[in-house]
Amino acid sequence: MxxxxxxxxxxxxxxxxxxxxxxxxxxxxxxxxxxxxxxxxxxxxxxxxxxxxxxxxxxxxxxxxxxxxxxxxxxxxxxxxxxxxxxxxxxxxxxxxxxxxxxxxxxxxxxxxxxxxxxxxxxxxxxxxxxxxxxxxxxxxxxxxxxxxxxxxxxxxxxxxxxxxxxxxxxxxxxxxxxxxMAAADSFKLEVVGKGGHGGLPHEAVDAVAIASHVVVNLQTIIGRQVDPLKSGVISVGRIEGGRAFNVIAERCELEGTVRSFDPQLRNRLYERIEEVATQTCRMFGADCRLEYGWGYPxxxxxxxxxxxxxxxxxxxxxxxxxxxxxxxxxxxxxxxxxxxxxxxxxxxxxxxxxxxxxxxxxxxxxxxxxxxxxxxxxxxxxxxxxxxxxxxxxxxxxx
Ligand SMILES: [Zn+2]
Ligand SMILES: [Zn+2]
Missing domain, CATH: 3.40.630.10 (Zn peptidases)
Structure with a gap:
């Protein structure tokens, strides 16, 4: 046959x-x-x-x-x-x-x-x-x-x-x-909410762009320092958008990114760490953090x-x-x-x-x-x- x-x-x-x-x-x-x-x-x-x-x-x-x-x-x-x-x-x-x-x-x-x-x-x-x-x-x-x-x-x-x-x-x-x-592919959208103000008077504002920059760097630390090096994971911030003028401190800044992993436990851990790191980083500088997490395919x-x-x-x-x-x-x-x-x-x-x-x-x-x-x-x-x-x-x- x-x-x-x-x-x-x-x-x-x-x-x-x-x-x-x-x-x-x-x-x-x-x-x-x-x-x-x-x-x-x-x-x-x-x-x-x-x-x-x-x-x-x-x-x-x-x-x-x-x-x-x-x-x-x-x-x-x-x-x-x-x-x-x-x-x-x-x-x-x-x-x-x-x-x-x-x-x-x-x-x-x-x-x-x-x-x-x-x-x-x-x-x-x-x-x-x-x-x-x-x-x-x-x-x-x-x-x-x-x-x-x-x-x-x-x-x-x-x-x-x-x-x-x-x-x-x-x-x-x-x-x-x-x-x-093939990987699990999840996504996130994160809004840093600070307080707008005059570019020359940063002490009277909460600078969402500066805080968002810290968030991006700290998110990378999750993969580098908190994930078993023998397990694969990726966190990539693909979009960052905040502010309207060069001399105005931005009240809001938005980040979007993708999260890839193979291990289901790591997948959950990445979600937990992203939420915690982003929230705590924002809190440290007096901003609010709004996170939307999109669970994709496993x-x-x-x-x-x-x-x-x-x-x-x-x-x-x-x-x-x-x-x-x-x-x-x-x-x-x-x-x-x-x-x-x-x-x-x-x-x-x-x-x-x-x-x-x-x-x-x-x-x-x-x-x-x-x-x-x-x-x-x-x-x-x-x-x-x-x-x-x-x-x-x-x-x-x-x-x-
Ligand atoms: Zn395709
Ligand atoms: Zn296809």
């Missing part, structure tokens, strides 16, 4: 490219993926799957019942685009001004549509079920994953796999990591056993030298929520190609990917799903 998947993928590949380019030309922002979801749902119905639309928003869930009973594996793709102007000049560039598939989710969706139809053709030979999760709104908090889970997307599912095509890796390479792969933590299974499959399909253990990535992904509920693994499939010019990072206005990578992604998804079903089959339940 393993033989022939590559040929079948080759056969459907032109269709996958057509889907991907269509999505690329008509990208939809997070929470607005109606056209994309409809195309996906129509295709899945045509493949004979049980399709549920509007799952947790614009999400689509399709179930493939195999020819005999067995466990249930889920495969997930995301469908949304980003608020970025597409600066490419190719034929399939975005037709929607200011909206662009700059993260490759168009190719994720196209790949999983292909995977679904190929597996559906072989449904009789499958022992168990495959659940296809087409998720909306990965790029924007609160994201689509949590809402889809709340709406039953993982009901009856035993394990889950997902792929992110990744241009920093060369095409054909699979990047994996047991345990934390870290993507891969199950060791499922990661090994995926790695083994990838080695078999693509060759040993094509499977790399990659370092943790400071970007976030709401695939994290599925992995909080079920064992599974999220992997990267290289989609970069310097010679063809596919070298821009994700979220860049010139981002594009090597579509050939969709083949490797499809093969890894199909073979991993079947490997999971095979390894976890229950001979007592199985009819064949």
């Amino acid at each position: 393993q033989q022939g998947w590559r040929e079948r993928i080759e056969a459907i590949f032109p269709q996958m490219v057509r889907w991907r380019r269509d999505f690329h030309q008509y990208p939809e922002l997070s929470f607005q993926e109606e056209r994309t979801a409809k195309i996906v749902a129509d295709w899945l119905k045509q493949c004979g799957l049980q399709v549920r639309t509007g799952v947790g928003g614009n999400g689509v869930v399709a179930v493939l019942e195999g020819g005999s009973t067995g466990p249930t594996i889920a495969l997930r793709a995301d469908m949304d685009a980003l608020p970025i102007y597409d600066e490419k000049s190719c034929a399939y560039r975005s037709q929607v001004p200011g909206v662009m598939h700059a993260c490759g989710h168009d190719a994720h969706t196209a790949t999983l549509m292909g995977v679904a139809s190929l597996l559906a053709e072989k449904r009789k030979e499958i022992a168990g079920r495959v659940v296809f999760i087409f998720q909306h709104a990965e790029e924007q908090i609160p994201g689509g994953a949590a809402a889809m889970i709340a709406d039953g997307a993982l009901d009856g599912v035993d394990a889950i796999y997902g792929v992110h095509l990744w241009t920093p890796l060369p095409r054909g390479v699979v990047g994996l990591r047991e345990g934390p792969l 870290a993507v933590v891969n199950d060791p056993m499922e990661t090994q299974r995926l790695a083994q499959v990838a080695r078999m399909v693509l060759g040993d030298e094509q499977v790399w253990e990659v370092p943790e990535i400071m970007a976030a992904e709401d695939f994290a929520y599925y992995l909080q509920k079920k064992p599974g693994a999220f992997c990267l499939v290289g989609a970069g190609n310097q010679e063809k010019g596919f070298s821009h990072p994700h979220h860049h206005p010139l981002f594009d990917l090597d579509e050939e990578a969709m083949k490797a992604s499809a093969e890894v998804l199909i073979e991993s799903a079947l490997a999971y079903l095979h390894a976890n089959r229950n001979p007592l339940l199985s009819k064949s």
Whole structure:
């Protein structure tokens, strides 16, 4: 049964490219993926799957019942685009001004549509079920994953796999990591409220700009002095704004920043320390501190056993030298929520190609990917799903 998947993928590949380019030309922002979801749902119905639309928003869930009973594996793709102007000049560039598939989710969706139809053709030979999760709104908090889970997307599912095509890796390479792969990404907005006054009379005012500067420096000390050096964390203040005139002491100053971490305990500790350090620094100089903390996606933590299974499959399909253990990535992904509920693994499939010019990072206005990578992604998804079903089959339940 393993033989022939590559040929079948080759056969459907032109269709996958057509889907991907269509999505690329008509990208939809997070929470607005109606056209994309409809195309996906129509295709899945045509493949004979049980399709549920509007799952947790614009999400689509399709179930493939195999020819005999067995466990249930889920495969997930995301469908949304980003608020970025597409600066490419190719034929399939975005037709929607200011909206662009700059993260490759168009190719994720196209790949999983292909995977679904190929597996559906072989449904009789499958022992168990495959659940296809087409998720909306990965790029924007609160994201689509949590809402889809709340709406039953993982009901009856035993394990889950997902792929992110990744241009920093060369095409054909699979990047994996047991345990934390992608970071938790939280944010904060902080307002220092002092007392305005004349620039020449600082003693009569409480200088919000000066105090905010202390806050920025002290926040950096949290990472440098209060976090285990063997654990990774980042606090970056990306925006600071206060005051209106060079000779007037500012009453207010606003800071905004991002906080990244992998360890859940460290994640909570960073929040506590940021609150305390900012509040105490402001208090020390007589100012008030107003903190809004935005909890983002948790870290993507891969199950060791499922990661090994995926790695083994990838080695078999693509060759040993094509499977790399990659370092943790400071970007976030709401695939994290599925992995909080079920064992599974999220992997990267290289989609970069310097010679063809596919070298821009994700979220860049010139981002594009090597579509050939969709083949490797499809093969890894199909073979991993079947490997999971095979390894976890229950001979007592199985009819064949
Ligand atoms: Zn992205
Ligand atoms: Zn993405």
